[in-house]
Amino acid sequence: MNDTIASISTSLGVGAISIIRISGNKAIEIANSITKKKRLLEAQSHTIHYDFVIDNENIIDEVLISIMKSPKTFTKEDIVEINCHGGIATTNKVLELLLRNGARLAEPGEFTKRAFLNGRIDLIEAEGVMDLINAKTEKARKLAINQVDGKVSDMIKDLRGEMLTLLANIEVNIDYPEYEDILEITNKEIKEKIKTVEETIKEIIKNSENGKIIKEGIVTVILGRPNVGKSSLLNLLIEEDKAIVTDIEGTTRDIVEGKVNLDGILLNIIDTAGIRKTDDLVESIGVKKSLDLINKADLILYLLNNNEEIKIDDIEIINQIKDKNHIILVNKSDLDEKIDFSKLKDLKFIKISTVNNEGILELKEEIKKIFNLDKIETSDLTYLTNARSIALLKQSLEIIEEIKIGIDQDQMVDMLEIDIKRIWKILGEIIGETYQDELIDQLFSQFCLGK
């Protein structure tokens, strides 16, 4: 980690300016070597300098250079940022000069990795930086910034603190049993304490489901036989939000997937019309294929046609989605009612029409109800959002179960202590106080270049 790294930190392409970032012991020296004025070595920390980047005697660009000296920087190392004119050729040329003068091209996420390894941020905060970059809605942004500024880390640190107090009490009891003024800690007391920790962890896991929804959105699949109006529904939902439509090339339709912002929560909608080969969905992709989609979905919108009878295929798929989050929509309510509702038995449905907008508000309200979106609105958004942390919390819960069994079997307190220490350690892994190198490499490689 002693070498000096450099990378383009802004996105590649044409823009007004591009920023090239350099971090490491030689950051200032290397940057200085490619400037015309060569005055950066005597520059004060946290100052900006007007200069020219040169290659031998040739001027490459007119730039502004920020100098930030260790340790008050993102990586805790010396950092130099060169603001050059945007454009691929200029930016690449400046980067190339830096590399030629002793810097190494940074790997994806390497600046943030250094910030973590140098103790500037913990793992949750680092993951928050990545989430912040990828945030597509205001809620996702808030969630990520709470991770970046340490709110989520504090929640885990508090839990760890409680485990530590418990461990300290147990130790004192084991080491100084003869002192009468020490509060004797009994298995019953340990059980009570562990129970509150268990409740907190369960609450965090429950909330983290909301976190996942905020971060990744709700994968929504529209299913139904051909011509019931799946694409019409997708287009209608997207209409208000055209800016975030994804175009997927090579499909029979332009849009098979769209993102809709529902009160700050992203619905990632997949319209199965786009993947059908023939006109008959059930025939072409078969029940198996729809099953795959059903498994992938957080929410299934199943469309029926008000103007047609319900077919056996409909009943078959409806039976498969019954236990998942689903909404049955009876489309084309503007046409004559030919549908036989008795086949739906006591299943709930919403009547809609994509032609005159009927039932669309009701559909949105139902989605909000299913995912408790109104509740997410009022909460403070300090959730764990990544699978890694959630898996570790679930691991802690398993150990808590073992402790509870141990207590019921009157296990020696020293044995319980070992398990409590394990939980303390696992909680440490969440914030990165204890970690494995491979995990760190894998995690930071998911970042974009220059971050």
Ligand code: GDP
């Ligand atoms: P898909 O095959 O399920 O994607 O169905 P489409 O969205 O392509 O719609 C099939 C046909 O039904 C088209 O001609 C639409 O204009 C029509 N359609 C869709 N929704 C409605 C509706 O609510 N009312 C009426 N009357 N026609 C509709």
